[in-house]
Amino acid sequence: MNKVKTFSNANVSLTPQIFYILLSLAIKERHGYEIMKQIEHDSNGRIKLGPGTLYGAVKRMLEEKLIIELDTQHARRKYYKLTEKGRTIFSHELERYNDAVELAKKRSLFVKPSVIKFAYA
Amino acid sequence: MNKVKTFSNANVSLTPQIFYILLSLAIKERHGYEIMKQIEHDSNGRIKLGPGTLYGAVKRMLEEKLIIELDTQHARRKYYKLTEKGRTIFSHELERYNDAVELAKKRSLFVKPSVIKFAYA
């Protein structure tokens, strides 16, 4: 019945996939394939979206007006841009992330990560 | 086919629901209802798990050995405890949260949250 569960339900949280799509578009507009690559980079290789996940999510985000499609000359590429609503929701989610980290630190649950990391920087 | 998608696939990330269950058990063992209440507290009211979500998630987490059930005298309550595996996975997810926040700060996307918050502290 409710088609907008993800973005307007009682649970004010996003899936990691949606979060990283918003993050990737927070800097600048991108096309689908570019979003995929950026997410892989931004998540230090943790998140890899296949086309099914990406375009499914993009479709829902368009419906929800979290992003809009830019009308460009490109026939091949479709560029997406964050809306104000999208930016607000991203900001809230980021705050949730930050709150969780702060809480974990307060409870001494946050173990300093190892120096050696993925080669993504 | 693959029954352990959530915790062992290419995408090294957890749903917010699983994350908060792990967080709530990171301090001490708790029973189901207690987990629900703790999550509401820890998430500043953002996440509210109903019984369907909670017990479904708990079942999967038991299967994955992220948590174990304690054998107590309580007939009514079932207590759950984090395993080492569960603690490790939680730690990784926390690092993902932290990395995302740091990245957002570096890109000046992190807006200082308003002082007025929920009455959860």
Added chain:
DNA sequence: TGACAGTATATCGTATTATGATATAATCTC
């Protein structure tokens, strides 16, 4: 020039997860 890797978008079916409704019963408080 033509083969091959990579870029780019899209859809399909299935698996996975979240959720509200519902059920049942114990406990607590007044």
Added chain:
DNA sequence: GAGATTATATCATAATACGATATACTGTCA
């Protein structure tokens, strides 16, 4: 002992993620 709260559980459905597959363009380099 009535009513609110605590507590666990299952069910059907909705929402989401995912791999597979398809199609076609672009770049390169032999």
